[in-house]
Amino acid sequence: MGNKQTIFTDEQLDAYQDCTFFTRKEILRLHSRYYELAPNLVPMDYTADPDVKLPIQLIINMPELMENPFKERIVETFSEDGEGNLSFNDFVDMFSVLSEMAPRELKAIYAFKIYDFNTDNFICKSDLEKTLNKVTREELTEEEVTLVCEKVIEEADMDGDGKLAFADFENMISKAPDFLSTFHIRI
Amino acid sequence: MLTEEDEDYFTEPGFHLPGTPISNQMLPSLPPLPMQPQHNHHSEAGSPSSEVQQQEWIAERLEGDSRSVKELPLNLSEKRRIRERQELRMRKMSGWNSWMDRQHRAVQRLWEQTTEAFQYTEMWRGSLHRIEGHFGSGVQSYFSFLRFLVLMNFVTFLLVGGFIVIPNMVFEELQLKINTTSPVTTGNQTCFDYNPKRQGLVQFYEYVMDLLSGTGYMELTYLFYGFYENTAVDLKTFSYNIPLAYLITILFYFLLSLVWTVIRSVNRFKQSLVNEDSSLNNYSNKVFVGWDFCISEEQSVRLKQNSLRYELKMDLEEEALKKRQAAQTKLQCTRVYTLRTIVHLLVLALLGAAFYTIYVATGYSQQLISQDSVVSSNFFLGLLVQYLPSIVITAAITILPIFFNIFSRLEKYSLTWEIKLTLIRCVFLRFASLVILLYSLWTQITCNGQKDESHCKTCGYNNIYPCWETRLGQEMYKLAIFDFLTVLVMILLVDFPRRMIVQHCSCKLIQLWGQQEFQVPSNVLDLIYGQTVCWIGTFFCPLLPLLNTIKYFIIFYLKKMTLLKNCCPAKRTFRASSSNFFFLLVLLFGLALSWVPILYSIFVITPSKACGPFQGQFFIWDTIPNAVEPLPQVTKEFLYFISSQAFLVPIFLLLCILISYLVALANSYGQLVKELKVYMQLEGRDKHFLVKQINRTE
Numbered sequence: 001m002g003n004k005q006t007i008f009t010d011e012q013l014d015a016y017q018d019c020t021f022f023t024r025k026e027i028l029r030l031h032s033r034y035y036e037l038a039p040n041l042v043p044m045d046y047t048a049d050p051d052v053k054l055p056i057q058l059i060i061n062m063p064e065l066m067e068n069p070f071k072e073r074i075v076e077t078f079s080e081d082g083e084g085n086l087s088f089n090d091f092v093d094m095f096s097v098l099s100e101m102a103p104r105e106l107k108a109i110y111a112f113k114i115y116d117f118n119t120d121n122f123i124c125k126s127d128l129e130k131t132l133n134k135v136t137r138e139e140l141t142e143e144e145v146t147l148v149c150e151k152v153i154e155e156a157d158m159d160g161d162g163k164l165a166f167a168d169f170e171n172m173i174s175k176a177p178d179f180l181s182t183f184h185i186r187i
Numbered sequence: 188m189l190t191e192e193d194e195d196y197f198t199e200p201g202f203h204l205p206g207t208p209i210s211n212q213m214l215p216s217l218p219p220l221p222m223q224p225q226h227n228h229h230s231e232a233g234s235p236s237s238e239v240q241q242q243e244w245i246a247e248r249l250e251g252d253s254r255s256v257k258e259l260p261l262n263l264s265e266k267r268r269i270r271e272r273q274e275l276r277m278r279k280m281s282g283w284n285s286w287m288d289r290q291h292r293a294v295q296r297l298w299e300q301t302t303e304a305f306q307y308t309e310m311w312r313g314s315l316h317r318i319e320g321h322f323g324s325g326v327q328s329y330f331s332f333l334r335f336l337v338l339m340n341f342v343t344f345l346l347v348g349g350f351i352v353i354p355n356m357v358f359e360e361l362q363l364k365i366n367t368t369s370p371v372t373t374g375n376q377t378c379f380d381y382n383p384k385r386q387g388l389v390q391f392y393e394y395v396m397d398l399l400s401g402t403g404y405m406e407l408t409y410l411f412y413g414f415y416e417n418t419a420v421d422l423k424t425f426s427y428n429i430p431l432a433y434l435i436t437i438l439f440y441f442l443l444s445l446v447w448t449v450i451r452s453v454n455r456f457k458q459s460l461v462n463e464d465s466s467l468n469n470y471s472n473k474v475f476v477g478w479d480f481c482i483s484e485e486q487s488v489r490l491k492q493n494s495l496r497y498e499l500k501m502d503l504e505e506e507a508l509k510k511r512q513a514a515q516t517k518l519q520c521t522r523v524y525t526l527r528t529i530v531h532l533l534v535l536a537l538l539g540a541a542f543y544t545i546y547v548a549t550g551y552s553q554q555l556i557s558q559d560s561v562v563s564s565n566f567f568l569g570l571l572v573q574y575l576p577s578i579v580i581t582a583a584i585t586i587l588p589i590f591f592n593i594f595s596r597l598e599k600y601s602l603t604w605e606i607k608l609t610l611i612r613c614v615f616l617r618f619a620s621l622v623i624l625l626y627s628l629w630t631q632i633t634c635n636g637q638k639d640e641s642h643c644k645t646c647g648y649n650n651i652y653p654c655w656e657t658r659l660g661q662e663m664y665k666l667a668i669f670d671f672l673t674v675l676v677m678i679l680l681v682d683f684p685r686r687m688i689v690q691h692c693s694c695k696l697i698q699l700w701g702q703q704e705f706q707v708p709s710n711v712l713d714l715i716y717g718q719t720v721c722w723i724g725t726f727f728c729p730l731l732p733l734l735n736t737i738k739y740f741i742i743f744y745l746k747k748m749t750l751l752k753n754c755c756p757a758k759r760t761f762r763a764s765s766s767n768f769f770f771l772l773v774l775l776f777g778l779a780l781s782w783v784p785i786l787y788s789i790f791v792i793t794p795s796k797a798c799g800p801f802q803g804q805f806f807i808w809d810t811i812p813n814a815v816e817p818l819p820q821v822t823k824e825f826l827y828f829i830s831s832q833a834f835l836v837p838i839f840l841l842l843c844i845l846i847s848y849l850v851a852l853a854n855s856y857g858q859l860v861k862e863l864k865v866y867m868q869l870e871g872r873d874k875h876f877l878v879k880q881i882n883r884t885e
Binding site for chain 1: 255256257259260263264266267270271296299300303316319324469470471472473475476477478479480481482483485487488489492493494495499500503647681864865867868870871872874875
C-alpha cells in the first residue's frame with residue numbers, strides 16, 4: 001500500500017485479506033502484536049511461512065484476554081492441536097472471528113465450541129455450570145446454580161435430551177440481538 | 188490426485204456446514220466441520236488421503252456456495268488452501284470469466300480500502316472504544332446516541348444557516364435588500380412600536396443579563412426571528428425571497444430530522460424485532476450472551492461479574508415472588524390492588540401539582556418581564572425572573588422521579604414492569620412539562636384564544652409583546668442554556684464531591700450510599716428533552732441548532748470525564764438493544780410534539796406586525812400562496828391539485844390499506860415462526876427415536 005514492508009509477500013497479504021475480516025494494515029498490526037509476545041521466538045520475516053507456535057501462557061497474558069474468564073477456552077478452541085498453542089494463522093483467525101465484522105453464524109459456531117468445556121459437541125449440565133461459575137465468579141450458591149442451569153436447559157433445549165446441541169444453541173443465539181456486540185474483542 | 192469420478196462420489200444433497208449429532212454418528216466419512224481440530228488430532232496416524240478427499244469435497248461444495256471463504260468455520264491454513272484451489276480453478280476458466288472475476292475482486296478491494304479510510308473519520312471512535320471496554324455496550328449506546336445528536340444538529344444547522352442566515356448576512360453586507368414582500372397594512376400604530384434596545388445609560392450587568400436571556404441587544408442579532416426582514420432580493424439574474432426561504436427551510440429542517448431519525452430507528456427496530464419476547468430466553472441470554480468480551484479492566488470485570496450475579500439472583504427471586512403471588516388469598520390480592528390504585532392516584536396528584544406550578548410560574552414570569560421594573564433593578568433577581576420557568580421545570584424533572592422510584596417499590600410489580608412503568612412516567616413528565624409551558628405561553632400570547640379581549644383587539648395578539656415570536660424563541664433559548672448549566676452544575680457540585688466523600692470517608696452510611704451509578708435511561712431522556720426544545724425553538728431562533736451542537740459537543744466530554752472518574756457501572760445491566768428502539772421512538776414522539784406549536788403558529792396566530800419576515804401578513808402560511816401566484820398556470824394547477832382534498836384523501840386511504848396489509852403479513856410470519864418451532868421440536872424427537880432404533884439394531 002505504498003510502504004515497503006518485508007514481513008509478508010503481497011500474495012500472502014492478499015490471502016489473509018480474503019480469508020479473514022481484516023485489512024492489510026490490521027494484519028500487519030496483528031503481526032507486530034504477535035511478535036511482541038515473544039520477540040525471540042517469532043521471526044520478523046514471514047515470507048517463508050515459518051511454523052512457529054506460541055504457548056498458551058503467552059497468549060493469555062495479552063491485555064485483551066488477560067481478564068477474560070474464558071481466555072483459556074478461547075485459545076484452546078482456536079489452536080490446531082487443541083492444547084492452546086497458536087501459530088500466527090490461528091492467532092489471526094481468532095481475532096478475525098471475534099472482530100465486529102464476523103457474521104453471527106460464524107460467531108455462534110465458535111461460541112458453542114468455547115462453551116463446550118469437555119469438547120463432546122454438546123453443552124451438557126457440567127459445561128453450563130462451569131460457564132455460569134466463570135461469569136459470576138462462583139458467588140452463586142449451589143442451589144441457585146442448579147436452578148439457573150435447569151432454567152437454561154428448559155429454555156433452550158428443543159429436542160429434549162437434557163443438553164444443548166449446536167442447533168439449540170444457534171436457535172437461542174438468533175434470538176439474542178446483543179450477541180454480536182458482546183461476543184466481540186477489539187484489537 | 189483425485190479424478191473426476193471421485194468428485195461425483197461426494198455430491199451430497201443438503202450439505203449443512205455446522206454438523207449435527209446425527210451426521211456425527213451416522214456418516215463418519217464426512218465429519219462435521221466444526222469438529223475439525225479434534226478430527227485432525229485423531230486422523231494424524233490414519234489416512235492422510237481422507238483429509239485430502241475432505242479438502243476436495245469442501246472445495247467442490249464452495250462452487251455452489253454463496254459464502255465467501257472468510258465465513259467458513261475452518262482453520263485459517265485450510266481456508267488458505269481452499270482459496271488456492273479456487274484460484275487454480277479460476278485460472279482454468281475462460282478469459283471472460285476470469286476477467287470478470289478479477290474486476291470483481293478489484294472492486295471489492297477498493298471498497299474495503301474506502302471503508303477503512305472512512306473508519307478513521309468516524310468521530311470519537313477511540314473514546315467510544317474506551318467506554319465500551321470499561322462499562323460495556325449499554326453505556327456506550329448513550330454516547331453513540333449523543334454523537335448522533337451532535338451530527339444531526341450540525342448538519343441541520345448547515346441547512347438552516349446556508350439558506351437563512353448566510354443569505355441575510357450577504358445581502359446585508361452588499362446592501363441589496365430592496366422590496367418588501369408583504370402588502371402594506373393599516374393598523375394601530377402601537378402594534379408597530381418595537382424597540383428592544385435599552386435606552387439611556389446601560390449598566391454592564393444588564394448586558395450580561397441580556398446575553399443570558401436573549402433580550403435587549405441580543406434580539407437584534409441573527410439569533411432571533413425578529414431580526415429577519417420581510418424583504419426580497421430581485422436582481423435581473425437572481426431573486427431570493429427571504430420569507431419564503433425562511434419558511435421552506437424550516438420545513439425541510441424538520442423533514443431532514445425526521446428522515447434521519449427514522450432511518451436510524453429502522454435499523455434498531457430490526458434488531459429488537461428479533462428479540463420478540465425476552466422473557467422466553469431470559470436465563471440463557473444472561474448466561475451465554477451476558478458476558479461482554481470487550482471488557483478488559485480487572486475492576487470492570489469484577490463489577491460485571493457482580494452485576495450478572497445480582498441480575499440472576501433478582502430473576503430467581505422474581506420467579507419465587509410470582510409463585511407466591513399466584514398462591515395469594517383473595518384478601519391479599521385486593522390489598523395489593525388498592526395499594527396500586529392509591530399509588531397511581533398519588534403519582535397523578537404529584538404530576539398535577541407540578542404542572543400547575545409550571546403554568547403559574549410561566550405566567551408570572553412573563554408578566555414580570557413585560558413590566559420590566561423588577562427585571563432591571565437587580566441582576567440576580569432579574570435573572571431569577573427570566574429563568575423561572577426553566578428552574579421550575581428542571582426542579583420537577585429532577586425531584587419527581589425520586590418519588591416515582593420510591594412509589595414503584597410499594598406497588599410490588601415484577602422488576603421488569605417496575606422499570607418500564609417508572610420510565611414511562613418520566614417520559615410523560617418531561618413532555619408534559621414542555622406542553623404546559625407552551626400552553627401557558629399560548630394563553631399569554633393569544634389572550635386565551637379570545638381575539639376580542641382588550642389586550643388582543645388591536646393587533647390580533649397580546650400587545651404587550653411587540654414581537655411574540657422572539658419571546659417564544661427566547662424561552663426556548665433560556666431552556667437550552669439552563670439545561671446545559673444544570674449538567675455542568677450536577678457534575679461539578681454533585682458527582683465530584685460525592686466521589687471524594689465516598690473515597691475518603693469510611694462511615695457506614697456513606698459507604699451504603701455508594702458511588703454514583705451511570706443511569707443510562709435518565710441521561711438519554713435528558714438528551715431527548717434538550718433535542719425537543721431545540722426542535723420547537725428553531726423556527727423562532729434559527730441559530731439554536733448551532734448552539735445545540737456546541738452544547739452536546741461539550742456535554743460529551745463532560746459526561747465522559749464524569750463517567751470515567753466518578754461512576755461505577757450500574758448494578759443492573761442496561762440492555763442497549765431492546766431499549767435503543769424505545770428511545771428512538773420517544774425521540775420521534777418529541778419531534779411530533781415540536782410540530783404542534785410550529786404548525787399552530789404558522790396557520791393560526793397572526794404574525795407580529797413590528798418584526799420578522801412575515802410582518803404584515805394575516806398568517807405566516809400566506810407566503811406560500813403568494814409565492815405560487817406568479818407561477819405559470821400549469822404549475823399552479825398542479826400545486827393546487829396536490830394540496831386539495833381530492834388528492835390527499837385517496838392517498839391517505841391508500842396508505843391505510845398498505846399499513847393493514849403489512850400488519851397482516853407480519854402476523855402471518857409470526858404464526859409461521861411458531862409453527863416452525865413446534866416442527867423443530869417434533870423433528871428432534873423423531874431423531875432421538877431413530878437413533879435409539881439404530882443403536883438397538885446394532
